[in-house]
Amino acid sequence: MNRCAVIGVGQTHYTTKRRDVSIAGLVREAALRALDDAGLTFKDINAVVIGKAPDLFEGVMMPESYLADALGAAGKPMMRVHTAGSVGGSTALVGAGLIQGGVHDRVLVVAFEKQSESNATWALTTHPPFSSSLVVGAGGYFAPHIREYMRRTGAPGHIGTLVAVKDRLNALKNPYAHLRIPGIDRAMVESTPMLWEPIRYLETCPSSDGACAIVLSSEDKVTGTPAWVHGAAMRSEPMSRARRDTVSPQAGKDCAADVYRQAGITDPRRQIDVAEVYVPFSWYEPMWLENLGFTAEGEGWKVTESGATALDGDIPWNASGGVLSSNPIGASGLIRFAEAALQVRGMAGEHQVDGARLALGHAYGGGAQFFAMWIVGREKP
Amino acid sequence: MRDVAIVAFAQTRHTDHDTGLSEAEMILPVINEVKERTGLQRFGFTCSGSCDYLAGAPFSFVSALDAVGAWPPISESHVEMDGAWALYEAWVRLQHGDIDSALVYGFGKSSLGDLRTITTLQLDPYYLAPLGLDQLSVAALQAAAAGVDRAELDEIVRRSRADGRGNPYALDLPEEVPDGFAVEPLKTADIAPITDGAAAVVLATGDLATRLCPNPAYIRGIAHRIEPHYLGMRDLARSTSAAEAARAAGVGKGAVEVAELHTQFAHEEPILRRALELPGDTVINPSGGPLAANPVMATGLIRIGEAARRIHDGTASRTVGHAASGPCLQHNLVAVLEA
Numbered sequence: 001m002n003r004c005a006v007i008g009v010g011q012t013h014y015t016t017k018r019r020d021v022s023i024a025g026l027v028r029e030a031a032l033r034a035l036d037d038a039g040l041t042f043k044d045i046n047a048v049v050i051g052k053a054p055d056l057f058e059g060v061m062m063p064e065s066y067l068a069d070a071l072g073a074a075g076k077p078m079m080r081v082h083t084a085g086s087v088g089g090s091t092a093l094v095g096a097g098l099i100q101g102g103v104h105d106r107v108l109v110v111a112f113e114k115q116s117e118s119n120a121t122w123a124l125t126t127h128p129p130f131s132s133s134l135v136v137g138a139g140g141y142f143a144p145h146i147r148e149y150m151r152r153t154g155a156p157g158h159i160g161t162l163v164a165v166k167d168r169l170n171a172l173k174n175p176y177a178h179l180r181i182p183g184i185d186r187a188m189v190e191s192t193p194m195l196w197e198p199i200r201y202l203e204t205c206p207s208s209d210g211a212c213a214i215v216l217s218s219e220d221k222v223t224g225t226p227a228w229v230h231g232a233a234m235r236s237e238p239m240s241r242a243r244r245d246t247v248s249p250q251a252g253k254d255c256a257a258d259v260y261r262q263a264g265i266t267d268p269r270r271q272i273d274v275a276e277v278y279v280p281f282s283w284y285e286p287m288w289l290e291n292l293g294f295t296a297e298g299e300g301w302k303v304t305e306s307g308a309t310a311l312d313g314d315i316p317w318n319a320s321g322g323v324l325s326s327n328p329i330g331a332s333g334l335i336r337f338a339e340a341a342l343q344v345r346g347m348a349g350e351h352q353v354d355g356a357r358l359a360l361g362h363a364y365g366g367g368a369q370f371f372a373m374w375i376v377g378r379e380k381p
Numbered sequence: 382m383r384d385v386a387i388v389a390f391a392q393t394r395h396t397d398h399d400t401g402l403s404e405a406e407m408i409l410p411v412i413n414e415v416k417e418r419t420g421l422q423r424f425g426f427t428c429s430g431s432c433d434y435l436a437g438a439p440f441s442f443v444s445a446l447d448a449v450g451a452w453p454p455i456s457e458s459h460v461e462m463d464g465a466w467a468l469y470e471a472w473v474r475l476q477h478g479d480i481d482s483a484l485v486y487g488f489g490k491s492s493l494g495d496l497r498t499i500t501t502l503q504l505d506p507y508y509l510a511p512l513g514l515d516q517l518s519v520a521a522l523q524a525a526a527a528g529v530d531r532a533e534l535d536e537i538v539r540r541s542r543a544d545g546r547g548n549p550y551a552l553d554l555p556e557e558v559p560d561g562f563a564v565e566p567l568k569t570a571d572i573a574p575i576t577d578g579a580a581a582v583v584l585a586t587g588d589l590a591t592r593l594c595p596n597p598a599y600i601r602g603i604a605h606r607i608e609p610h611y612l613g614m615r616d617l618a619r620s621t622s623a624a625e626a627a628r629a630a631g632v633g634k635g636a637v638e639v640a641e642l643h644t645q646f647a648h649e650e651p652i653l654r655r656a657l658e659l660p661g662d663t664v665i666n667p668s669g670g671p672l673a674a675n676p677v678m679a680t681g682l683i684r685i686g687e688a689a690r691r692i693h694d695g696t697a698s699r700t701v702g703h704a705a706s707g708p709c710l711q712h713n714l715v716a717v718l719e720a
Binding site: 103 | 382427432433434439440442443444446447451452453454455456457458459460461462466469470473474475476477478479499500502503504505506507510604605606607608609610611614621622625706707708711712
C-alpha cells in the first residue's frame with residue numbers, strides 16, 4: 001500500500017447562515033484554502049472526492065454534478081460519498097484510498113453542508129414508506145441510548161454539562177468554530193431548555209453552514225508539512241438487530257481495533273496525543289471514550305470528570321471545540337480528520353496540543369452504526 | 382495495477398411498476414444469488430450506490446444494509462451515485478492489496494416518484510433548477526445538438542426493444558413502437574422506461590478469482606471523467622469526458638466484441654459510440670440496454686455486469702461496460718473487461 005499524507009487543510013468560518021455565498025462558493029472557499037496551504041492549484045489535482053450528508057439537507061440531488069465546475073473537477077474523475085453522519089470521515093478515506101491504491105498522486109477531498117438552505121431536523125426525521133417516525137431529529141434517536149449509558153454506569157447527571165463547557169472553551173481558541181460563547185460555564189448550560197432528556201440545548205451541536213477541504217498526496221508529491229496516514233478503517237453494522245449494543249456498538253470497537261493495529265497502537269490513551277472524535281451530543285464523549293478503548297467500560301464518565309480530556313489534560317479530546325461547537329453535518333467528520341492532521345502538523349494555532357505526534361480522527365453516523373477513523377502522525381509510517 | 386476480476390453478477394427481473402417490495406427486499410435475492418454463486422458469505426469490502434431522492438427519504442442505503450447481513454460488522458461504504466461508481470471504489474480498495482474480495486450493489490425504484498421532475502433537482506439550484514428544465518427537456522437539447530438521423534434512432538429503439546424481449550431480466554416492451562414527441566426532437570420511444578430493480582457484482586483478485594469463477598472477467602482498465610455542469614460550456618454533440626475515460630481505460634488497445642452503454646436516450650448511443658471510438662462490428666447493448674430496462678442507480682452497474690456476463694459465458698473475450706451520470710452525459714465511466 002502506498003503512503004499517503006495530508007498536505008493541505010482548508011476550512012470556512014462555520015456559522016448559522018452563509019448568505020454571502022452559494023453552495024458552490026462555499027465549497028470553493030474551503031478548496032482554495034486547502035490548495036493554498038499545500039502551495040498548489042487546481043491544476044495539480046488528479047481527482048476530486050466530495051462528501052455530504054443526505055441531499056435533502058439542501059434540496060440538491062447528487063450535487064457533485066453541479067459542483068464539478070467550482071471544484072476544478074472538469075476533465076477529472078469525481079466521486080460523491082454518502083455514509084450518513086460519518087460521511088466526512090468516509091470521504092477522506094475514499095480520497096486516501098485513491099493514493100494508497102496507487103491510482104492517483106494528489107486528491108482533493110471536500111465535504112460540506114449548507115444547513116441554512118433547508119431544515120435538517122425534518123430531513124433527519126425519516127418517514128414512511130420505509131420506516132415509521134417515532135422521533136424528531138437525531139437527538140430524539142440518541143437520547144434513549146444516552147439514558148441507557150447513564151443507567152449502566154451510574155454516571156452522575158452533570159457529566160454531559162462538563163463536556164458541553166469544555167468543548168466550547170476550546171472553541172474560543174478556534175477562529176473557525178461556530179459557537180464561540182463568552183463566559184460559557186456549567187450554570188449557563190444548565191439554564192438552557194431540556195430538548196431530549198437528558199440533552200439540554202447547549203449540550204447539543206449547532207446547525208452550521210460550512211465546508212472543509214484537504215489535499216492528499218502520495219509520498220513522491222508531498223509539498224509543505226505532511227501529516228502521514230498511519231491507519232484508516234470503516235465499519236458498518238445494521239441499524240436494527242437483536243442484541244445490537246447501541247450504547248457501545250461493535251462496529252465502533254472493530255473499526256478502532258483495525259486502525260490501532262495498522263498504526264501499532266496498543267494503549268490509545270497513552271500513545272495518542274490528541275483525538276478529534278465525533279461528539280454531537282455531550283454525553284457521547286464518555287460513551288466513545290469507552291467504545292474507542294481509551295478507558296475500561298463504565299469508566300468513561302470518570303475520565304471526563306477528571307479533566308483528562310481538556311486541552312491541558314493528558315489526552316485532549318476535541319481541542320478544536322468539536323462537533324458541539326461547529327456542525328455542518330456532512331463536513332463534521334472531515335473536520336475531525338482535518339483537525340487531527342493540523343495537530344500533528346503543528347498548525348492548529350491557539351488550540352494546538354504541544355508536541356502532538358499521533359492523532360485520531362473519528363466520525364460516526366446513522367443509528368451509531370457507521371464508523372470511519374484514521375490515525376495520522378508527524379512521522380512517516 | 383493489481384488484477385481484479387468480476388466473478389459474479391446478478392440482477393433482479395426488473396419491473397415497470399412498484400411491486401410492493403421495499404428496497405431491502407428487492408436487493409436481498411441478488412445479494413443471495415452472488416453469495417451462492419461464489420460461495421462467499423463475507424467480503425473484504427462492500428460498497429453500494431443509490432439515491433435518496435428516488436425514495437424521497439434520507440438514508441435509503443441504511444435499510445439496504447439489512448439485505449447484506451452486516452454482522453459481524455463489515456468494512457463498507459456508499460456512493461450517492463450509480464452502482465458503477467461503487468464498483469470503481471471497490472476496485473480502488475482492492476488495489477491496496479490487503480483484501481481479495483468485494484461486494485458491490487446498486488438499486489433504485491424510480492416508480493415511486495416523478496423521475497423526470499426529480500432530476501431537475503440535480504441542476505444548479507440557483508440558476509438552472511428554477512427554470513424547471515426537466516430530464517426530458519435537457520435530453521432534448523442534446524438530441525437536437527447531436528442531430529442524429531431519425532432512421533438511425535428508430536433502428537436503435539427497435540433493436541433495443543427486441544433484445545430486451547429476449548432478455549429475461551429486461552422489460553417486455555412491445556414491438557410496435559409508440560409514435561409522438563415527448564419534447565421535440567425527443568420521441569417517447571427514445572426514452573428509457575421507468576424501472577425498478579437492483580444488481581450485485583462480486584470482485585475478486587488473484588487466485589481467488591480463478592477459484593470462484595471458471596471465466597473471470599478481468600478489469601483491464603477502468604476510468605471516469607466529469608465535465609462542466611453548465612450545458613452552454615459543452616459541445617452537446619459529443620462527449621469529451623466519455624472519450625477521455627475510454628482512452629484512460631484503454632478501450633482502443635484491442636478489439637471490442639460487445640459494448641454495454643448507459644444510454645438513457647436513443648441519441649446517446651451514436652454520441653457514445655463515437656466517443657469510445659467503437660469499431661462498426663462491436664455489438665451494442667445486446668441485453669437491450671437501458672432503453673429496455675433502466676433501474677436508475679443500478680443501470681450503469683448492470684452495463685458492466687452484462688459486459689462481464691459475455692466473458693463468463695465464453696461468448697466474448699473483450700468487452701466494454703459504460704456508465705453515465707448527470708445531465709447530458711456529464712460524467713462517464715468506462716471499464717474494459719477481458720477474459
